[in-house]
Amino acid sequence: MPIRIRPTALLLSAVLTVGGLTGCSAVAELLADCEGSEGRVRELESLAILDSRPEGATSPSRYEDVEAGCWADSGDVNVYAQRTYAFPGTQAEVLRHYRTAAERDGWKASSTPVPPSAPGATKGLCFTRTEDGKTALLSVYFLSAEDFSFDDYTPGPEFASGAGYRVDITSDVPGTFTTCEDTYRVSLPRTPSEDAFRLMASDD
Template sequence: MPIRMRPTALLLSAVLTVGGLTGCSAVAEILADCEGSEGRVRELESLAILDSRPEGATSPSRYKDVEAGCWADSGDVTVYAQRTYAFPGTRAEVLRHYRTAAGRDGWKAPSKPVPQSTPGQAEGLCFTRTEGGKTALLSVFFLTAEDFSYEDYTPGPEFDSGAGYRLDITSDVPGTFTACEDTF
């Protein structure tokens, strides 16, 4: 017996198929946003500031290397490179080191300084640098046990005294970031 389809069932089937394909196409576009960003990721990953650290700072075993990549969210595509350090000294020493190192490396502090932190908030620094018409942001910020918990990591003894901190360089794929004000 041949299968007969009613016109409304056929129409509904066509709508669901097209809708499904359109949805898949949209998902594919979102996933494809990072395509072609590998070169920019390598550029950020190779910046010398990521290897700059105050004397005595170490890279914990889980964070020995620079972590770099690309992520896309709601049409915004961002490339990043970051490095995590443990330092036995004070936060003030870390901040002093990076103010000097970033300036020597061509990073610029914002014209409107990032407000001083209040108790209970992380303090940090932010700088910008433009090369080849592309701007990147460099953030220096201190890590808390809560920050590590998001990474499913329990800090080792290297974080028992002093300051754990991260250097984070980000750039949107067009390279149009211009200010630190929204970073902290």
């Protein structure tokens, strides 16, 4: 499984200057951090909850498949798998679907919501699940124009309802991931640095 590197502009700038390292040596160190994570990535991308969706939800162009890989930041190594959906209905319908589907699939709901990505937006859901001694965190959150800009993507009319959302599963490589409460204790919006340095697992 080849590894494709997708740094954000913000992180790329940091890579070129951090700790006196050259850009190439910094990239090499981060690649080394993710070595051996392919099996755990496959475990996450095979989880059924990623394919569960409310009736009418679609995978728009560019987001047809599961996006999965590994990213390293400040010594922490995490693997992830996510899917993006457009939905013509309401945000409340999305939340209702995943409360039921996730709990039926063995995910434990948290009372701590996922912070909204834009002021005034609806908060998302957070769940955890431990299997074979490894814990993963499942987040469901609604997408803002800023989220799409990080992907360098202009949303089409299928996102006009405002209920476009992402289902995201994350785990650290040892499988001792933090809880929803620790992750979302401070309700801050996501920024490009949180997607810091993604080492994308791809079959191309």
